Every structure is written in structure tokens, then in C-alpha cells.
Amino acid sequence: MNHTFESLQEDIASGRLTTDEMVLNMGPQHPSTHGVLRLELVLDGEMVVKVIPHMGYLHRCFEKHAENMTYPQVIPYTDRMDYLAAMNNNHGYVLAVERLMGIELPDRVEYIRIIMAELQRIASHLVAIGTFGMDIGAFTPFLYCFRDREYILDIFEKTCGARLLYNYMWVGGVSHDVHDGFVQEVAAFIKHFRPTVVEVNNLLNYNKIFIERTANIGVLPADVALSYSCSGPMLRGSGVNWDLRRDDPYCIYDRFDWDVVVGTGEAGTLGDCWDRHMVRVREMEQSCRIIEQALASFPEGDVTSAIPKKIRPPKGEIYTRVENPRGELGYYVVSDGTGNPFRVKARGPSFVNLSVMDDISRGHLIADIVAILGSVDIVLGEIDR
Amino acid sequence: MESLLQSLLGDNYLTLILYCALPLVFLLLYALLAILGEVKISAWMQDRLGPMRTGPWGIIQPIADVFKLLQKEDITPSSADKTLFNLAPFLSFMSAYAAFAVIPFSSLYVGADLNLGLFYLLAIGSLNVAAIMMAGWASHNKYSLFGAMRAVAQIVSYEVPAAMAFVIVVMFVGSLNFQDIVHAQAGPVWNWLVFGGPKNDVVLAGGTVLAGSWANLVFLPLFLATFVIYYISALAETNRTPFDIPEAESELVSGYHTEYSGMKFAMFFMSEYANMFLVSAVTAVLFFGGWHSPFGAYLGDLVGVSWLVPVEQFGWLAFKGLFFVFAMIWLRWTLPRLRVDQLMYMCWKVLIPFSFGIALLVGLLVILLK
Secondary structure, three states: OOOOHHHHHHHHHHOOOOOOOEEEEEOOOOOOOOOOOEEEEEEEOOEEEEEEEEOOOOOOOHHHHHHOOOHHHHHHHHHOOOOOOHHHHHHHHHHHHHHHHOOOOOHHHHHHHHHHHHHHHHHHHHHHHHHHHHHHOOOHHHHHHHHHHHHHHHHHHHHHOOOOOOOOEEOOEEOOOOOOOHHHHHHHHHHHHHHHHHHHHHHHHOOHHHHHHHOOOOOOOHHHHHHOOOOOHHHHHOOOOOOHHHHOOOOOHHHOOOOOOOOOOOOOOOOOHHHHHHHHHHHHHHHHHHHHHHHHOOOOOOOOOOOOOOOOOOOEEEEEEEEEOOEEEEEEEEEOOOOOEEEEEEEOHHHHHHOOHHHHHOOOEHHHHHHHHHHHOOOHHHHHO | OHHHHHHHHOOOHHHHHHHHHHHHHHHHHHHHHHHHHHHHHHHHHOOOOOOOOOOHHHOOHHHHHHHHHHHOOOOOOOOOOHHHHHHHHHHHHHHHHHHHHHOEOOOOOEOOOOOOHHHHHHHHHOHHHHHHHHHHHHOOOHHHHHHHHHHHHHHHHHHHHHHHHHHHHHHHHOOOOHHHHHHOOOOOHHHOHHHOOOOOOEEOOOOOEEOOOHHHHHHHHHHHHHHHHHHHHHHHHOOOOOOOHHHOHHHHOOHHHOOOOHHHHHHHHHHHHHHHHHHHHHHHHHHOOOOOOOOOOOHHHHHOOOOHHHHHHHHHHHHHHHHHHHHHHHHHOOOOOOOHHHHHHHHHHHHHHHHHHHHHHHHHHHHHHO
């Protein structure tokens, strides 16, 4: 038999020649699934035909637990959802309960919350940027990012005693007032932090190999991102100018002057892995701007005065959403007028963003799956809840 | 060296074994140093301290690592092909160690002074591919298999530009013998091949005279490019970053040695480090004067202690080799990893055409200048 390339292609197309597909199980014990995610990859050689994410290895029944807790007791559980952005999780939940109860907050509380939330955003993005670099094979930027994240965790530790799971934002206030010298420390951090971004940019983000590995990979067009209900850097990376802090303002974000960062497509196609990554890198600078402005007008006052003695919201329901580092974090809280919530439903950004995985991974290589997963930036604690 | 050992111990098998084991002693000591270097240099680059608890500044950490590996359970997966699985690490180390036979450590010590030294090196180096394939296949693990397939494709591909770099040097020197290549770079630093080769006539081992002149400077850009091509290929052949695709940690867990533990893993580890020094030493021999001192003179000659000269020569080769090992470590902790198709692109569409072009030019120039 005489085979030419064309005849072989014909054979494959017509089904006379079948090549076996291979199923590769990536995770739950795998260095780059960022936790206990399991990806079932259907492969044709090294080419990915299909990606099926399996989850539930970290399921902790957050929503069912919440029904059996008093309102303040739910807050520590929200910490453990997206454990890299616990402040933002607290924020969304307490905001929902406060809106149900109609609590007005003192200015100082609002400022502290904004500063903490933005510091947490920087810390969370640093992890995302560092681990993404590690997925691509660059180990050193990861440690630079963690070194700077340490500064933020130290500040958090001084204020509320915890480094990762804070239970800091309470309904109507915060657990502790900020420590003495907080303003100076945060200002010093920002001064230290800006050159680091330049350093990581030089070492990683504008590295030729890094761009080769991430540009034009896992392209997520804006309409697909919208139809999958993606949010956060995932959505902005595709060029959609949407940020809840500006478009559905909560707290006092409308008092500050900052820009929403969107993907530019300058390295390849709009919405590729590099764009999503760079949205995070550039967002850190915007967070710095917000923090700087907040520090400049940081008011004095009492942080516990608005904390209610009894937290028993009136009958009703509310959906509150905040801009988590990973996207829209929503809490749907139903109150039946008792001390325990009737229902708490969380809408996690990582969970929703992960659903787009299969769509943007097809036709890529195994190495690209790692890059795409890293650029989606999932936290399994929140996907499984 | 051989005659020295023979005069000390007599002409028997013991002498021969001792003679063959000398590089092994060096290799083991070097591996300890290189492991320490890797952890410490990476730590400094990453703003960390690295190991600090085992001994002062953690300097006995590599020895502790060796003891740890010795104590580890030696697991053979139940579904593995046991013969191949157990053989592969030793074959891998064997191929790396066998290649050391032709490395000229000094003017007096070379394990086997083969006339076809470069050819032998290429041939023996390729055995590593078989070992990796055996390991990946026998592990009965999809990740290992992927790692092995990638490694084989990568190493086989990169042997082409590496061999072309050899050809370029051989065309200039006119010999496949490593000692001849080193002799051709006798004298001070500007006689090294990377700087265009000898500027005065040099005598090779067989008595042939290699004509040198300052006109050889035209070779400088060509040999510099050849050096770059060879070093990139060497990185790829030893599976080091940015070409560590076969064991890409973030994708394939550990590639072909995922299933290995204990001393069998250590053998793969050793063969990787041995290969690193091997290609670094070959780089030094081919382009950087081998065991020649960069000053053209030796302290032993100046003070009149003749036995010091070969020791110094060995020191220079070890220094040059370790420098290139350091460069590999440096690159590893700086660069991200390429993707498998980009790696192939780099080899077949960039390095190979360039190496062929340089080979053509060098060939023409050698004919014209003679």
C-alpha cells in the first residue's frame, strides 16, 4: 500500500483510519492544578480534545452550615472559601447582612474596609502572578511575589492577629481598630511595592519565552466570556470594561479616582493568557492608587459604634455582590427574621470562571492547559465551598 | 598518569580499575558541590537563605540528602516492567559516566585517548536516550511516557546541531581527538577556539603542525556562534531549563522519573548532574582551551615543580567546566520553560540551519586560508 500525507489525511477524515484518543487524569494530586482540582484530559497525542473538570474534593457544605449558624458565626466560614482573599469574602457577606438590616457605617470603618480589601487584592494577585509564572516554569518570580505578599500579611497580622483567615470585618464594623502606625506602614509598603512590579515585569512578564508561552493561548473572546458569565480579570482580560467597584458601586469606591484595567491584546490576541495575567499585574497599581487616596483622607472615629447588639435582620432577601480579586463574588441571603439566616447562597467567581476551561482549551497542548488554568486563577476552596 | 599508577601498583587489573575510577571520584565530589551550589545559588537569586541548618551555612546538606535517599524505600510499581524499570537508571548513569572516558582532564590524564573521541562521545551520549525511553515506558505511567517521548524527541533533535558544532571544530583542527583539540588551543587566552583559534603554529599529538596566524581572527564570530549553538544544544540534551520539558514539573509532575524513588531516583539525578558537567567540560575543551591556563604559563613551570603542572591543568578544566555548570544553574532560575513545539522549532528551524551555514563558511575559510 502506498501512503501519502494526503491519502492518510483522507483516511483519517473518512474514518477508515482511527487513531486512539488517550485519557489523562490531571489531578487531584498534581503540582499545577492549584489545589485539588481534577482535570480529565482527552488527548490526541499531546493535543487536547476535551477538558472535563471534576471537583468536590474540598467540599465543606458552606451553604448548609450557614443555615445552622447565627449571622456573625457565618463570617469565619466565608474566610475559608477563597482563602487567598478572605478580606474580600468577609466584605461581601457583611455588606449583605448590613444592607438587610439597614446599618449606616462610620466613615472610618468604610475606609479601613476599603484599604484592607485593596491590600488583600494585591496579596491575592501576587499569588496569582507568582504561581502563573511557576506554571510556565519560572520559579524565581514566584518567590519575589511571596516576599512582598508577606509585607501585607504582616500588616494584617498586626491589625487583627491572623495572617490568612481573618474574621476581620464584622456586621456593622470591624473586629479591631487598626494598630498604631498602620497608615505609615501601608504607605511604606506601597513605596516598597512599586519597584517590585517593575522587577517582576522585567524578569517575567516581558520575557520573550514567557510571551511566547502565553500570547495567543487560551483566547477567550468577549462574547464567550459574557455568555459564560465570567467576571473579574478573566472578563476584563477579554477587553470588557466591567468592574463592580465602578459599575455597581458599593462602600465608598466612588470617592476615589482610579481606572479599570482591561486587556489590550498587545502581545497577541485580545483575551489570551498574557492579557489576563497583565490585567492582574496592572490592577495592583490601581489598588495602590486607591489605597494612597484612602490613606490621605483616613478619618478618625470609633469602629465598633455601629455593631448591633443583636443581629436579627428583618424578614427579606438580598443579593449583594462585590469585586473579589477573581471576579464577582455574590451573596444571596434570605432572612426569616430569626438569628440564623434561612439561606445563604454564594456565587463564586472561580467556579464560574472555571466553566469556560473546556471552551478555551480545545486544540491546545498539555503545556497550554497548565498555562490556561493558571491564567484563570482558581481557588479550590471557593469552587467547592 | 597511567604509567605513574603502573609504576606504583604494578601492571594489573587493580591499576586499571583505579585508573577508570578516578573520574568517578571526581564526579561524586563534584555532584555534592553542584547540588550545594544549585540550592545555594537558587536561594541567593530568590532572596532566600537556602539550607542553613545542616552544618555551618548548610554546607553538609548534600550529604544529608544522599543519606536520605539511601534510606528511602525502593519502590517498583506493581504494573511496571521490572527488568527495564530497574535497569534504566543504571544505564542512564552508565552512559553519562562512559562519556567521561574521553574527557581530557589534563595533559597527562585522559581515560581513553581515542582518535575518534568526539565520535565516541556522540555515540555514548545517545545511550541516555535509550535509558530514558526504558524508564518512561517501563513505569507504566502516562506522565512518565509523555516525559520519555518528549525527552527522546528533544535529545535526538538537539544532537544534530551539537554534532554540527563538533564538525565545525573538527574541520578547523583536523582531528577528532580531544587532546588534539586542546593542543590546538595552546598558549594564552587569545588562542582559544572561541577567539578564532591559534595565532602561532602549534604541534598536535601525532606530530602534525597546525598552522596558526592572526588571520584566524576571521573565525572569531563563527566560532562564537558555534559555541552558542553548542551550549544551547547542550542545555537541551541535559534537559535543563529552558528546555526541561521532559520533566516539566508543572505539567508532567517529574516526567520519566516520576515513579522512581530512593537510590534509583538518585541515579537519574546523578546522571543529570554528570551530564551537566560533561557538556560543560566539552564546551570548555572545544572552545575555551580545555585544560590550558588562560595565561599561557603554569605556576609549576615557573617555580620548577613539574608535578604541579598537570594538577593546575586539571584545576583549569574543572574551573571552566564548573563555570558553565554555574551558567546552567543561573539560566534555570531565571528563565521560564519553552513549550514542546517551540523547542522543536528552535532546533530544526533556527539552530540547524545556522549550524549548517557556519559549517559551510568555516569549511570554505579553512580551504582558503591553507
